[in-house]
Amino acid sequence: MKANKQLTAVAIISSLFFAGIAAMEQPRGETFKNLQVLPKNISEDSLYKLMDIYCVSLNVDCKFCHAHDKKADTMIWHTDVKPEKEITRNMMRMTAAINETYFHFNDEVKASEVQAVTCYTCHKGQAIPQKEPAAKK
Ligand code: HEC
Numbered sequence: 840m841k842a843n844k845q846l847t848a849v850a851i852i853s854s855l856f857f858a859g860i861a862a863m864e865q866p867r868g869e870t871f872k873n874l875q876v877l878p879k880n881i882s883e884d885s886l887y888k889l890m891d892i893y894c895v896s897l898n899v900d901c902k903f904c905h906a907h908d909k910k911a912d913t914m915i916w917h918t919d920v921k922p923e924k925e926i927t928r929n930m931m932r933m934t935a936a937i938n939e940t941y942f943h944f945n946d947e948v949k950a951s952e953v954q955a956v957t958c959y960t961c962h963k964g965q966a967i968p969q970k971e972p973a974a975k976k
């Protein structure tokens with residue numbers, strides 16, 4: 840289970856690399872409080888770029904997955920009160936697993952670096968992907 844988790848983390852970081860985003864590690868300390876899938880030492884830059892990719896892929900904003908304190912009008916990034924956040928963790932694991940299991944055709948590329956399928960492949964700018972083709976007009 841632990842090895843599996845690490846592999847997924849590597850896959851996600853590699854995906855960033857493949858998307859042309861350098862996955863720099865944080866030089867010291869932990870910045871984020873509640874990372875369960877991403878590497879705990881991910882740089883701020885890499886994390887925020889990834890979050891932007893999620894927003895664009897699903898056509899949502901940060902509040903779709905993260906809690907917003909209405910009174911204080913601030914975001915509370917580390918809490919898990921919104922179910923969309925936990926669903927997303929599963930989606931991250933699933934996407935990495937699909938790539939490693941079914942799209943690793945070339946041994947010159949590490950299984951964890953394959954990025955044939957992304958959030959956008961399914962979501963295409965929708966929170967819930969379409970199941971059926973749109974009705975013809
Ligand atoms: C589709 C869901 C989703 C969207 C949209 C999203 N996030 Fe996230 N975010 C997550 C998940 C899931 C995690 C936890 C990842 C993990 O456990 O490794 C996370 C973690 C974070 C963290 C780390 C919090 C901590 O201390 O643990 C920050 C900061 C963050 N997101 C910022 C943002 C910002 C800024 C936006 C908007 C630009 C955004 N997120 C949009 C799902 C999302």
Ligand code: HEC
Nearest residue numbers: 893923926927930931934956957958960961962966967968
């Ligand atoms: C293989 C296709 C596929 C991939 C890849 C995929 N998703 Fe999904 N996702 C789905 C489907 C299908 C649903 C809707 C499930 C349902 O009907 O309940 C969904 C639902 C979700 C939801 C819940 C939306 C809601 O309003 O309930 C979130 C959040 C989400 N996905 C985020 C992501 C993120 C982020 C990624 C990339 C890390 C991702 N997904 C990758 C197929 C996919």
